[in-house]
Amino acid sequence: MRRYLILAPGEFAENAKTAQGVIRYGTDETVAVVDPMLAGKRVSDVVRHLASAAPIVATVAEGLAFAPTALLIGTAPQGGKLPPAWRAEVLDAIAAKLEIVSGLHDMLGDDAEFAAAARAAGTRIWDVRRPPEVPLFSGEAYGVRAPVLLLVGNDCAVGKMTVALELCAAARDRDADAVFVPTGQTGIMIAGSGISVDRVISDFATGAAERLVLEADAGAPDLIVVEGQGAINHPAYAPVTLALMFGSAPDALLLVCEVPHEAIPTFGTPVLDYAQLIAMHEALLATVKPAKVVGIALNTRAIESDEDARAACERALSETGLPTDDVVRFGARALFEAIAPSLIKRRPLAEVP
Amino acid sequence: MRRYLILAPGEFAENAKTAQGVIRYGTDETVAVVDPMLAGKRVSDVVRHLASAAPIVATVAEGLAFAPTALLIGTAPQGGKLPPAWRAEVLDAIAAKLEIVSGLHDMLGDDAEFAAAARAAGTRIWDVRRPPEVPLFSGEAYGVRAPVLLLVGNDCAVGKMTVALELCAAARDRDADAVFVPTGQTGIMIAGSGISVDRVISDFATGAAERLVLEADAGAPDLIVVEGQGAINHPAYAPVTLALMFGSAPDALLLVCEVPHEAIPTFGTPVLDYAQLIAMHEALLATVKPAKVVGIALNTRAIESDEDARAACERALSETGLPTDDVVRFGARALFEAIAPSLIKRRPLAEVP
Numbered sequence: 001m002r003r004y005l006i007l008a009p010g011e012f013a014e015n016a017k018t019a020q021g022v023i024r025y026g027t028d029e030t031v032a033v034v035d036p037m038l039a040g041k042r043v044s045d046v047v048r049h050l051a052s053a054a055p056i057v058a059t060v061a062e063g064l065a066f067a068p069t070a071l072l073i074g075t076a077p078q079g080g081k082l083p084p085a086w087r088a089e090v091l092d093a094i095a096a097k098l099e100i101v102s103g104l105h106d107m108l109g110d111d112a113e114f115a116a117a118a119r120a121a122g123t124r125i126w127d128v129r130r131p132p133e134v135p136l137f138s139g140e141a142y143g144v145r146a147p148v149l150l151l152v153g154n155d156c157a158v159g160k161m162t163v164a165l166e167l168c169a170a171a172r173d174r175d176a177d178a179v180f181v182p183t184g185q186t187g188i189m190i191a192g193s194g195i196s197v198d199r200v201i202s203d204f205a206t207g208a209a210e211r212l213v214l215e216a217d218a219g220a221p222d223l224i225v226v227e228g229q230g231a232i233n234h235p236a237y238a239p240v241t242l243a244l245m246f247g248s249a250p251d252a253l254l255l256v257c258e259v260p261h262e263a264i265p266t267f268g269t270p271v272l273d274y275a276q277l278i279a280m281h282e283a284l285l286a287t288v289k290p291a292k293v294v295g296i297a298l299n300t301r302a303i304e305s306d307e308d309a310r311a312a313c314e315r316a317l318s319e320t321g322l323p324t325d326d327v328v329r330f331g332a333r334a335l336f337e338a339i340a341p342s343l344i345k346r347r348p349l350a351e352v353p
Numbered sequence: 354m355r356r357y358l359i360l361a362p363g364e365f366a367e368n369a370k371t372a373q374g375v376i377r378y379g380t381d382e383t384v385a386v387v388d389p390m391l392a393g394k395r396v397s398d399v400v401r402h403l404a405s406a407a408p409i410v411a412t413v414a415e416g417l418a419f420a421p422t423a424l425l426i427g428t429a430p431q432g433g434k435l436p437p438a439w440r441a442e443v444l445d446a447i448a449a450k451l452e453i454v455s456g457l458h459d460m461l462g463d464d465a466e467f468a469a470a471a472r473a474a475g476t477r478i479w480d481v482r483r484p485p486e487v488p489l490f491s492g493e494a495y496g497v498r499a500p501v502l503l504l505v506g507n508d509c510a511v512g513k514m515t516v517a518l519e520l521c522a523a524a525r526d527r528d529a530d531a532v533f534v535p536t537g538q539t540g541i542m543i544a545g546s547g548i549s550v551d552r553v554i555s556d557f558a559t560g561a562a563e564r565l566v567l568e569a570d571a572g573a574p575d576l577i578v579v580e581g582q583g584a585i586n587h588p589a590y591a592p593v594t595l596a597l598m599f600g601s602a603p604d605a606l607l608l609v610c611e612v613p614h615e616a617i618p619t620f621g622t623p624v625l626d627y628a629q630l631i632a633m634h635e636a637l638l639a640t641v642k643p644a645k646v647v648g649i650a651l652n653t654r655a656i657e658s659d660e661d662a663r664a665a666c667e668r669a670l671s672e673t674g675l676p677t678d679d680v681v682r683f684g685a686r687a688l689f690e691a692i693a694p695s696l697i698k699r700r701p702l703a704e705v706p
Binding site for chain 1: 488551552553555560586590596625642
C-alpha cells in the first residue's frame, strides 16, 4: 500500500481529475496534497464530493511531514508534459526517496536528471502511461465469454471512468463480479494495472484494447466494464474512442453525457444529441461487432437542484427509451439494475439485503 | 538520387506493395530486386503493370553487381517486423556500405547489431516510419487555404495511394499544382517525406495529419491530396482512418473501392457498400469538418475484361450519382476532370493540349 503525496500546484481545485479520482476511488491512501494556492485547507474543504480530510500543503518539503511513500503527479495537462516549474518539487520528492507515480505523456523515467536522481536515491519512477508491447488486433476479443460493457460519451472528461467505477461497485453490492478495465492513466492508478490506450502506437491501439478485455476475461468475471476515452466526434481524440469500440469488441454500450453541454471545448464542435450518439456508435459497430446502447448515465454537475437533474434524466429516457440516471448524484444501483438483466445472464443477481 | 536494391525474398510477386509502389512511382531508380524464388527474371516479367526491366537476383551479394547505393526493405508485413531470415541479407548490404531504407514498425536503426554495423561501415539507416514529434491537433488545419481531398476506401490495400498519385499526375497534366501527402511508409519512400500516421502515438495521430496538410499548404498548391489508410469499418485499423479524416480536415473525400470485395480479410467483416460508405464518412465529418464524397475510384483488378470493368463503374455511378472510374485501368484524366471544378476554384485549369 502506498501513502500518496499528490502534486498539483495551482491545479487541485479545478484541473486535477487524476488527483481527485485517486483520492476517491484508489485503494492507496492519500496523506497530503501539494497546492500552494490552497495551503492550509483540507481536501474536503476544496472538493465537496471528496470525504478525505487530508491536508493541503504548499511544497513537497512540507508534505514529507505526513510520511508519504510516493509522489503522484496529480494532473494530466493537454499534451502530457510536466510543467517546468514542477521539476524542483519532483526532485525534492526523489531526494526524500519517494516513489514517483506519473501519468504524463512525457516519461519521467526517461528524463536523464530524474533517472539519475532516482538511481542515486534508490527509488523508482512508475510512468503508468508507458505502454507495454502489444500485438495487433487479432479478433480473439470476439471470443471473450463475459459480457463486455463499453462506456462512450458526448465529450472527454464527462465522467466515463467514474460511472464505470460506480457501476462496478453497484455490481459488487449484488454479489456480481464486475471487473473495471482502465484505459487511461487515472484508471490505471486506481486499479493498479491497465493500458493507457491513447499512448499506444495507432496501429496497435485496437490490439491494446483487445488485450485488456482478454486479460479481464481470464478471471471469469460476470461482467467486464471498459472505461471509455474521448468522444466519437472529438476532433483530436476520436481515434482513441474508435480504438476502444473496435478493440474491446463490446456486447453493449453505456452512454455517458454531460448535460447541458453544447460544444466541445477548444474546437467549438457541436456536441451530438442522444439520438445522434446512439445512431453513430451503433452504426460504426454494426458490421464489426454489433452492440446496442443499453443505458445513459448523465453528468448533471452543472444543474443545481436534484429536481432539475431528475427532470433531465426523465427527458433522456423519454427521448431514447433507455434507462437514464446520474450515478454520482443518485447512486448507481438503479441504473445497474436496469441494465444488468440483459447483460449478466450467467447467474441470477444476489437479492438486495 | 538513390539506386535501390529491393529486398523481398519470396514476396516480390504477391506481397511487395512497397517494392512495387517505389518501382512504379518513386523518383529514385531501382537497379535490382532480391527474390530467390524469381531469380533470373526481370521485374516486368513478374509484375505486368511495371515497365521496369530491372533484374531479379537471388541474394544481396549478387545484387551488388548492379551498383546500388541503398537497400530498400520491400515489404510491410502485418505487425511490421523484419523476418529473421532477412537479417543476414541486411548485414551484407550494410557491409557493402549501402544505405538501408525501411518502412517496418521495427526500427532497424534501434537494432544494436545493425546500428553497430552501420557505424562501422560509415552508412546510415533511414527508418521512414519513425515519426517526428508532433503536437496535438489544434484546429489550425481548418484554416488551410488549398482545397484538401482525402482518400478513403472499402478496405486496406485497395489502391488509395495509387489513386492519389495518379490524380496528382492528372492534375499536373492540366498545369494544376496538386501535392501528394503521404501518410504511410510506401508513400513516404516515393515522395521523400511524410509521416507514417499508423506509427504515431494515438493521442497525436490527428495532430500528425494536421501537420502534414499545414506543411503541404505552405507551398500554396492548387490542391492537396491526402493518402488514406485502412477503412472506417476495419476492425484493426479504423482508428487510423478516422485520425486522417479528422486531422487532415478535408474539404472533400474520394472513395477508393476494390470490386468485387465481400469481406475484410482475417476478420470476415462485411465490406460496406457505396451508400453505407458515403453515409458513414459524411456523418462522422458532419459536425467536425463537413465534407462530401465527390467521386469514386474503383479498383477492378479482379475483373478480367475492360467491358465488365466499365460496367462496374457505370453501376457505381448509377447507384451514387458520383463520377466513377478505374484510374489505373482507364487513366485518371476523366475522374480528375469530373471532380476538379468543384475543388480547384483558384484559377481555371490549363486547356488540354
